[in-house]
Amino acid sequence: MRAISPKHIVAYSQCHTKAFLMLKSEESFDLTEYDKLLLKFQNYSFDTYCNNYANIREYKDGILKKGFEVVKDCKINLVEFDFQSKLIIKNEGKSSLGKFFYEPVIFLGSNQIAKENRLELAYLGFLLEKIQNKFPDKGLIIDKDGGKHRIELTKLKKPLKSIISEIQSFEQMPPKLILNKHCTQCPFENHCKTQAQKEDNLSLLDRITPKQISKLEKKGIFTVKQLSFIYKPRRRNKKVKNPPITYKPELQALAIRSAKTYIQSLPTLDRKPTEIFLDIEGLPDDGFFYLFGILISENNIQNTHSFWADIQQDEKTIWQGVVTLLETYPESLIYHYGTFEPSTFEKLAKRYQTDIGSIKKRFVNINSFIYGKIYFPAYSNGLKELGKSLGAKWTIEKASGLQTIIWRNEWKEGRTQRKEDLQTYNQEDCLALKILTDELSRIQTTASISNDVEFVQNPKKIASEVSQGVHNQFENILDFSHYDYDKRKVKLNFNSILKDDSPIQDVIKSKKGYKGQRKLTPKITRYTILERDVFCAKHQNHELENSNKSSKRLIIDITFTRSGAKKSIIQYIGKYGYCTLCKKHYSPNKIKEFSSSALYGYNLKAWFIYQRIALQLSYEKIITSINELFNENMSWRYTHKFVKDFSAIYEETEQNIEKKLLESPCIHIDETPVNIQGATHYIWVFTNEKYVVLRLSETREVEMSRKFLGTYKGIIISDFYAGYDSLDCPQQRCWVHFIRDLNDDLWSNPFDKEYECFVSEVRNLIVPILQMVHKKGLKKHFLLKFCKEIDKFYKNHIDDKIYKSELCKLYQKRFTRYQNNLFVFLEHDDINWHNNTAERGLRHICKQLSISGSLHKSLTPHYLRLVSIMQTCRFQNKSFLKFLLSKEKDIDNFGVRRKNVTEND
Numbered sequence: 001m002r003a004i005s006p007k008h009i010v011a012y013s014q015c016h017t018k019a020f021l022m023l024k025s026e027e028s029f030d031l032t033e034y035d036k037l038l039l040k041f042q043n044y045s046f047d048t049y050c051n052n053y054a055n056i057r058e059y060k061d062g063i064l065k066k067g068f069e070v071v072k073d074c075k076i077n078l079v080e081f082d083f084q085s086k087l088i089i090k091n092e093g094k095s096s097l098g099k100f101f102y103e104p105v106i107f108l109g110s111n112q113i114a115k116e117n118r119l120e121l122a123y124l125g126f127l128l129e130k131i132q133n134k135f136p137d138k139g140l141i142i143d144k145d146g147g148k149h150r151i152e153l154t155k156l157k158k159p160l161k162s163i164i165s166e167i168q169s170f171e172q173m174p175p176k177l178i179l180n181k182h183c184t185q186c187p188f189e190n191h192c193k194t195q196a197q198k199e200d201n202l203s204l205l206d207r208i209t210p211k212q213i214s215k216l217e218k219k220g221i222f223t224v225k226q227l228s229f230i231y232k233p234r235r236r237n238k239k240v241k242n243p244p245i246t247y248k249p250e251l252q253a254l255a256i257r258s259a260k261t262y263i264q265s266l267p268t269l270d271r272k273p274t275e276i277f278l279d280i281e282g283l284p285d286d287g288f289f290y291l292f293g294i295l296i297s298e299n300n301i302q303n304t305h306s307f308w309a310d311i312q313q314d315e316k317t318i319w320q321g322v323v324t325l326l327e328t329y330p331e332s333l334i335y336h337y338g339t340f341e342p343s344t345f346e347k348l349a350k351r352y353q354t355d356i357g358s359i360k361k362r363f364v365n366i367n368s369f370i371y372g373k374i375y376f377p378a379y380s381n382g383l384k385e386l387g388k389s390l391g392a393k394w395t396i397e398k399a400s401g402l403q404t405i406i407w408r409n410e411w412k413e414g415r416t417q418r419k420e421d422l423q424t425y426n427q428e429d430c431l432a433l434k435i436l437t438d439e440l441s442r443i444q445t446t447a448s449i450s451n452d453v454e455f456v457q458n459p460k461k462i463a464s465e466v467s468q469g470v471h472n473q474f475e476n477i478l479d480f481s482h483y484d485y486d487k488r489k490v491k492l493n494f495n496s497i498l499k500d501d502s503p504i505q506d507v508i509k510s511k512k513g514y515k516g517q518r519k520l521t522p523k524i525t526r527y528t529i530l531e532r533d534v535f536c537a538k539h540q541n542h543e544l545e546n547s548n549k550s551s552k553r554l555i556i557d558i559t560f561t562r563s564g565a566k567k568s569i570i571q572y573i574g575k576y577g578y579c580t581l582c583k584k585h586y587s588p589n590k591i592k593e594f595s596s597s598a599l600y601g602y603n604l605k606a607w608f609i610y611q612r613i614a615l616q617l618s619y620e621k622i623i624t625s626i627n628e629l630f631n632e633n634m635s636w637r638y639t640h641k642f643v644k645d646f647s648a649i650y651e652e653t654e655q656n657i658e659k660k661l662l663e664s665p666c667i668h669i670d671e672t673p674v675n676i677q678g679a680t681h682y683i684w685v686f687t688n689e690k691y692v693v694l695r696l697s698e699t700r701e702v703e704m705s706r707k708f709l710g711t712y713k714g715i716i717i718s719d720f721y722a723g724y725d726s727l728d729c730p731q732q733r734c735w736v737h738f739i740r741d742l743n744d745d746l747w748s749n750p751f752d753k754e755y756e757c758f759v760s761e762v763r764n765l766i767v768p769i770l771q772m773v774h775k776k777g778l779k780k781h782f783l784l785k786f787c788k789e790i791d792k793f794y795k796n797h798i799d800d801k802i803y804k805s806e807l808c809k810l811y812q813k814r815f816t817r818y819q820n821n822l823f824v825f826l827e828h829d830d831i832n833w834h835n836n837t838a839e840r841g842l843r844h845i846c847k848q849l850s851i852s853g854s855l856h857k858s859l860t861p862h863y864l865r866l867v868s869i870m871q872t873c874r875f876q877n878k879s880f881l882k883f884l885l886s887k888e889k890d891i892d893n894f895g896v897r898r899k900n901v902t903e904n905d
Contacts, residue, residue, distance in 0.1 A: 004167055005082035006106075009123040012163055013116035016175035016183040019167060033184045033406045038109030041144045046107045048087050049142055056087075064131065067100050076131065080168070083127040087136050095134035102128055103136040110285045111143045114150075119163065122156035126164075144285070158800060162809065165802050178210055179203040184402055200224050206380035208249040218748070228253035233457050243678075245372040251456065255375040263447060264456045265373040267440040269364075274298045276326065276334045277437070279429040280344050281404050281422060288312050289344055290408065291424035292322045295434060296329070304430065306423045319348050326359050334362045337383045337433055366437055374443065387432030390439050394432075399425045505523045524554070524571045529658050530588045532577035537586060544577025549585050551576065556632060560885065567630040570601070587803040600634075605642045606884040612643070614880045616848050628807025640859055646884075647862035653889050654865050657691045657872055658708075660892075664688040666732075666831050667716040668703055668723070670838035674849060676857045683864065684708075692841045692871035694864040702726055715824060720814075734835035735766065738814075745807050754805040758797065762811075765793045769826070775831065783826040790823055797837040841871055 002008075002023050005829050012019035019243045022029070031039065034902045050056055050072065057063060059074040071092050074081040087105040095101035104124030108117060121139040129135040135157065141149040179196055180203070183189050200223035202213045228634050231250040245265055255262045282289035292307040307318035307324060326334065336342070342363050370381055378385045396403075404422060411418035436745055447453045448630060502517075536542045553572040556630060558565050574588040592771070604626075611625065612615045619639045626632050671684045674696075682700050686693045697704040702723040709716075709729065716731045718724045718740070724731060746759050769786050776782040798815045815822070825831040844867060855863065873880040888894040 003080055003082040004164065005084050005630055006120045007084075008167060009160075009163060010116040010120050012167055013119050014181055015178075015186065016166075017192060018178050018182070018186055018188060020170045020175050021191070023167070023170060029187050032185055032187050032189075034402055037406055037409055038061045041109035042107045045109070045142055045144055045146060047088070047106070048146055064102065064864065065097055070114070071102070076127075076641060078127060078130055081127055081130070083124070083131075085124050088124075088128070089140065091136070093134065095132040097132045097202040101132050101136060102135040103139050104128060105140040108141060108143045112145065112285060113141055113143070113149060117141060118151055118156060119160060121151055122153045122160045123164075125153045126157065126160055129372060153544050162804050165804065169804065177201060179202070184400065184803060197585050201746050202227060202249075204379050205249050205252055206382065207252070208246050224253045224256060238788060247372040248375075251375050252379075255377045256379065258454075259377045259452075261377065261443065261453045262375040263373070263453060264375075266447060267369040267374065267444045269369070269437070269441055269444060270333070271441055271616065272331065272333055274329055274332045274435075275437075276329060276332050277430045277433045278334055278336045278341050279426055279433065280341050281401075281408075281426055282344065283405060287347070288314075289315060289348065290318075290424050291422060292318060293423070293430050295427065295430035296332075297434060302434075303429075306426065308419065308423065315348075319352055319354070323359070324354065324364075330358065332362065334359065334365050335366055335433060335437055336437075337385055339365070343569060351847050366433065366440065369440055374440070383429065383432055383436065386436055388437050389877050390432075392428070392432035392435045394428050396421060399428075414597055423424070423747075448480065454764060523569065525567075525569050527571045528574065530572060530574040531665050532575040533586060533588055533894065536577075536579040536582060539579060539581050542579060542581055544579055546776075547576040547577040547578040547585055550655070554599075555601045556599060556604065556877055558603045558630065560603060564697060565607070565629075567632065568601075586675050595816065595870050600638065600642075602887075603885065605646065606881070608639075608642050609646050609866060609884060610881040613863075613870045616844070616851055616853060640856075643859060643866065644862050647865045650869055650889065652864065653869055653891065654693065656890055657868060658693050658894075661686060661688055661691040661693055662710070662712055664691070664714065665828075666717055667709070667712070667830075668835055668838035668841070670835060670842055671700065671721070672842050672846060674845070674855060674860075675699075677853055681857075681860075683842070683845055685845075687837055687841040687871075687875070689837050690872070690875055692868050692875060694841075694845070694871075695867045696860050696864060715831055717832060717838070719835055730824060731821045731832070733818050733821045736834040737823070738822070739766070742811065749807060752805050752807060754803060755807040758803070758805070758808045758811065759777060761793065761797050765789060770833070778830050778832065780823060780829055786826060787823075794819065803860065844871060 004023070008019050008022055011022050014898055029520050051069055054070070056070045056072050057068045059071050060077075061074075063071060067090060072087050074083060074085040074088055085104055086107060088102040089105055090100050092099065093101050106117065106121050106124070118141075120143060125136045125139055135153070137152070137154050137632055139151050139153050141151055143149065177192060177195060178362070179192060179201065181190060188191070195201075202208055202216060202224060204224055205212075205227075210568065216222075216227065221230065227250050231248065231254050251262055255685065265871075277295040278296070279293040280289055281291040281293075288309075290309040290672050292305075294305040294307075296303045296305070307321050309315050309318045342360070342365070345359065345363075348354070367381065368873065370376075370386075376386055376389060378389050380386075384394070399421075404425065407418040407422050411422070443450070443453055447455070515543065520874055532544060532546070535878065551574045553574075555570045555572060557568045557570060559568045576585040577588075578585050608622055608626070611622045612619070613897050617625070619636065623634050623636070623639070626634055666688060668687050668689075669684065671682045674683050675681075676696075682697050682704075684695045684697065684704050686695070686705075693708070695704055695708060700721075700723065705724070705727060709727065712729060716727055716729045717734065718731060719734045741760060746756065749755055768789075769783065772782055772786070794815070796814055798819075801807050803812060825833045845864075869883075869891070870880045873883050876891065878891065878895055883891065883894050886894060
């Protein structure tokens, strides 16, 4: 193979196969038109820069030792490497050349700095290090317009070495072919596509990612046809109202194989007699939008409009013309494909201070009705591929968005025909958009009867008229045999089974009402007389007089004994007092504690809360158990009220828990997703092995954690969720999660010897540490001695180590990223090395979710408060039920006072 040059590094970052073909090819290959255009701009930028310096020297052997300020056209052959640089510049510092060293400079043909440009610059620095024994920390990138950008190179040195190693290994193992977005501007496009089609390569699917391809190949799926057979529709969760729509490559493959359109969600287009279809062409690199194409369809009569700008100064004129035309049709929807058109309107409206509020409301993105919702028998969801499959045509076959940039430049250089080509292409895009929109409307109205359209979840069942009659009869018989037939009171005429149109109907409906309706007054087991208050509530020094009036409250409660519990029905009778000043009667304050609608007492409510929170019983089972044990027919309407009432009672308790938690030296944090009425929310846990606090948030953003922690400066113990990185606290990451990931990947890749060796080294590092923890406990006096072993591990296996295994690279990055968070427990006493405490705090919630399925949004905060208190009792080995019955508000004091009283006695 050829020596590795900067162009090979650029090619590798764009596509591994491209770099391989460039190195392998014995003959020079032709650049694409787009690459030629970029090279032209690059040379212009280089010439402009050089014209501003009179003392630039051209490279020749030995010139670098002389220390000239700027040296151009450097070409040096090194062992296995080819140094080619248009320009290098001198900087002060020690090197083998003297008290100076050189930094690399590259020139771009655009104004956007891409990843490959940074790597090219770093590679030149890597080669300069071989010449001057000094790696330049920075380099210079000069863009198309002459803008200078100083780039940090130090962080790129390590990934660059890995890339070089990968390229050098191509001779033994060529890279796997994977098509990507760069293919459209690659000289090997036809070669790779031909090979991909021959292989039926998975990367032919435009939306599939290399990561997904790797997972599929591990399952033995290597072709699009194989992929098309693995799709299995899943039963929809009825509790989730609006399930997220995601793209499924296996469904795209199925559509291609069966030549049918598959629908996950029907389009909901609201078509109008007059509609507008919009397409814009521009030069994103310059921020210049020079062509607006508009197709107006009025009662199926089509008119096209083109707004063209010769120079950038004409952009404002055509923009105003476009806005004026669109405002002429204030009721018409404006169809477009993708996000380019709306973002362009936003930019131009801001640039020219234009109010487009009414226009923005009319934008309709046709792609939003397709992505993940409709799968056409095509490899891509691009407008051109979909349009071609529906009969749309383009005058110039190779026309594309990338090609328009080339055509625009050619027009600027004098090829006047290119203006007409651009306008034609733009109008044909608008027409293709209309054809696609019409197809979506057809699918919307005729999907249930079209043979070329299939529903994903409910495939159409095709049957003749006779077969349909048989299906109906059999369904009636199967419905009649259902286990709850008698309960549903279904009326079935057996004679009608032989008829095709004999639907089964419910003829008797259940009576309205609720289980807890009371028609009879229950037998009272105890009477409690409440004396009147002494003083008037309004005139506090004025005594109340006796009154003949009284108020009553009937309360159903539970009386707990040492060996059980029994039902109590208590009649509270409160005597009124009369105020001669107010001329009013007042009931005792004690009886006011029971509202007029109150029916159940505190102990019964506490028993209910205990079963719901601690025992995790469903509301239905709790009601059933209360009916079975106490012969009490409770209504459903009380269930949520009990939770809210006790949440209000124990709000102060939660505040005390939170305060003491934030005073502790460390806090464990974790989160879990929950289904709240069909939407995904997150429950967060904060704990320290003694106190537990749970919180609910609508997103996984760590703003919830940041708000809870406030100015907390203790140590956070968490898993590897990246959001925790933004917390301003020392952090210890969970080794259990890390070891579990290492082990799972080792099981999944038993033949990756390099990764096997890497995991062995990690084991050799962590096992002695954990053995010491087991023997001596979490004491820094015994653990600090392992710091030298950790430094040695990083030096030998992490820092500057080049791995070929993708798994080794992945964990190398993790060790580097979390170097300051993996071994914090060595430097402090009693700081745990895992986050199992937080998972223990969440385990109760996870079990409840498996029982309930989903939670109610308004009730969940109250429920979580009670779970926090229950978990705190559990962590302190205290009875949650006894705590509730004690009416104590401070969990720390619960049990302590009783013990102290016993000792005093």
